[in-house]
Amino acid sequence: MAHYDSAMALSDSDVRHVARLARLGLHEDEVAPLRAELETILQHVSAIAELDLAGVPVTSHPLELVNVLADDIPIACATRDDALANAPDRAGDGFRVPPIGA
Amino acid sequence: MSWEAVIGLEIHVQLRTETKMFCRCPNRYGDPPNTNVCAVCLAHPGMLPVANRVAVDQALRVGLALGCRIPARSKWDRKNYFYPDSPKAYQISQYDEPLCAEGSFTGVRITRAHLEEDAAKTIHIGGGDGRIAGSGASIVDFNRCGTPLLEIVTEPDLRGGAEARRFLTLLRATIVATGASDCDLEKGSLRVDANVSVRRSGDEELGVKCELKNMNSFRFIERGIAAEIRRQAALLEAGEPVLQATLHYDPASDSLSVLRTKEEADDYRYFAEPDLVPVEPSPAHLEALAAALPELPLVRMDRLRAAHGLPDATAESLALTPGLADYFEELAALAGDARAAANWVMGEFSAHLNASGSDPHASTVTPARLAGLIALVAEGAVSSTGAKQVFAAMIDDPADAAALTERLGLGQVGDTDALGAIVDEVLAASPAEVAAYRGGKVQLIGFFTGQVMKASGGRADPKAVQSLLRERLGG
Amino acid sequence: MAALSTIGLTAEGAAMLLDARAVSCVELAEAYLRRIDAVDGDLHAFLRTHPEETLARARALDEGGRSGIEGVPIGLKDLFSTRGIETTAGSRILEGFRPIIDADVVEACADAGLISLGKLNMDEFAMGSSTEHSAYGPTRNPWNQALVPGGSSGGSAAAVAAGLAPWSLGTDTGGSIRQPAAFCGIVGLKPTYGAVSRYGVVAFASSLDQVGPFALNVRDVALLLSIIARNDPRDSTNVGLPAPVELPEAEDLKGLRLAVPRDQLDAGVDAGVAALFEATVERCRALGAEVSETTLPHAGHGLAAYYLIAPSEASANLARYDGARYGLRVDAPDVHAMYSETRRAGFGAEVKRRIMIGTYALSAGYFDAYYGQAQRVRTLIRRDFAKAFEQYDALLLPTAPSVAFPFGAKLYDPLAMYANDVFTLPVNLAGLPGLSIPCGLADGLPVGFQIIGPAFSENRLLAIGHALERAIEFDPVPPRILEGRG
Ligand SMILES: [Mg+2]
């Protein structure tokens, strides 16, 4: 991961890097305006980065459930035609995608 | 300069279940492409994972077998990356709270063992040789996608290819014994990556490590690791740096090729999977799972050694082949002679299994029949050479050992009248040697014994022959 | 018989008409389809209808016999997977996608004999508070077509307010049911997290998303909740409701301890909204409730926590839209370029913004400062609520700080748009139920009154909402509703 300059100041290369991680296909002329927007939002949300919350446990989920497990019994799966019905590029039995490349 | 290799393994084991890790599609190998799939494992919008209870138990069985600590709580995480084999663009895995924590197996520390889902299968087409480079397109088959996978990570406690191979052999036997997986390298239900680094002997600091990927037999793993150690040592010897890389070992040329170099650290952006809840195995459940485990190979190895006085190598090789070990133990009990039983099982019987391709308990030579043969040898009714012929005959002939010995004319000439006649004949035919013996060349006893054995067609009991000879020769 | 008017017709009312054989299921469905034809060209609440399926279902019920709520039509937010029927989540990237399964809530509605009229407009992937972020054009507010209906379930709210459906389903991740219900002058409930299955609901932020009903009154909301809140083994985080939903009958609030978290109002509330809110609080007292003031000391950090947690989860949830298996694909010479070009073309600006924020917040080196910290704030907010509920049965807040705003007013100012959720999103962070009922008009526009309860206190919220609704006597029919009352 690239080293970001600081929590709130985003560089254009940070924006490019994050867009690449997210596969968002950003064009060069979109980088600067997006950086400005993100910076504004990050500036706002960064307020909580400064809070001293040592010792406060995280909540990743509102429910305190555990051990929700399914029995290992097959359920009819999709037909192959159903599975492939939405394929943008069906190749016989499978989904075709462009070569993986570099 | 002497170099030391430091090797850690990452082992992926497909677990044996009826259904996948997070959906209830069949977990089955070899079906036509995209037939064991559903909206969940195709990552359609809005689809949610539900964890497979049996997969969790299978993973726990392995963890217990590897001496892992089972934490009170483990959780699921998303590992984000884009690739055609990953339909959600994240793999559900376990990051900081794995199902099985630190353990130890054959002296190698286990870092952790965590549950995750397998990826889809991608076939590269139009590139000629099925490899990624230069292919025209990829076809994705999601049948394998979502298969329960246990990732076992070891500490870098191994020091060479042969050691890694032995560790893996015992590990596989142990996992197979738990029933959690068939660990079939060819089908990909066991996959091994090795992290190898080399350092100056005696150094504390680790060298730069390279990862060897997807080697498909233990022999190739051993050789691949050895090749990588040589490669890194040669670089260091020449004063060149080892560059962090992922490598592919080609057994045909015994050489390594670089798949990719690490220019940038991966950024998987792990975070807790909000669609799943933590797993908290109860102590009672863990106790029940542990109690239901069969005797594991390492335990059996110790017991075979202790109970039957078997040498280490024999005990280990029997413990690695549970069917053969079962056969051995049955045979040893029936024959009352563990050493003889072990010799037969490791020798003639194993050769017979190898030749016939059958498993021990399917063999026509049942432990009871083989015990009969061992008894005949013990009684001196057949020589050990003759017994091998009887064994060969038993494979296709249901008659018992005694009857076959008789029919093959291999019964040992033990009674003194018949044997006495042969001895007398031999002595009469060699007057010079008799004189020499009587003159003090007592080592000629061997010559006479040989002559008697020959004359008896190998059926004479050598002990009886010697005592008769001494009697006749008077000394 | 004169043509049936659907304006102001509740689901219970429609069922009574069916029971009395005043109309058949087909006639009822046709009335709604006609109404949609007549006004939805302007309103754009529906992304698509499927009259043949609708009428076939109605016919089957007419022929097979019906009872109870069976035969009553419903509208579904386009976030719900409908087998064989295009489901886009308001996004280009899913254009043409036909799910191969039904969402559990869709199945639940079908099991109950409800008849789907079609799929309702929404902000793309439920990201927004105005429905302006729909890739298929905005929905207009039936009270004033120059204004937004709220969002993200703007289509669901507008359809019910305009009589295009007696009730509808939406989702609420940070206020997406309650806020549009408030803007459109109807009732909306965000149930307790886990009460309703998320199976088949296109995910935005998994730990916050919850499905809930829109209707003209609280009883209909209760009725629809009773249909959709059920146990579904396909959603590991679903538990259903611990007790059956009770159709509310309460006429007063005697014995209830209510509280206004006064510190929350410091965030700023438009004068008209504030005045109606205070008047409604007074009305609670008049109805017999004991109303106190309390604080939620950490809820003020909710907006920041929410705008880290929701985008983070979304960045992963939306990663599957990659052009490989369904939806839009933009061809490219290699697969990673295909992903990038497809996602570039398929996602709108707001979705991209949130994916960027989420990806950044989760990335190495920033995880603890952002995502980790947001989850700790979440713990504090949950504790604030838990503490308040030790003393009070429910908390009272405005649903939104303003009434419906004009198109474009906040479209280019993400922070202003996000701030509209300030009173609703702490409820999602804590996984609590929240009910919004209309409490009057400010400058001729509806104002929402929010009642927040502890987890699984839906029956209590519905009772409070019902008693208040009776006292307020709000008329949910927009005055200049296109053709007027018919
Ligand atoms: Mg792994």
Ligand SMILES: [Zn+2]
């Ligand atoms: Zn599946």
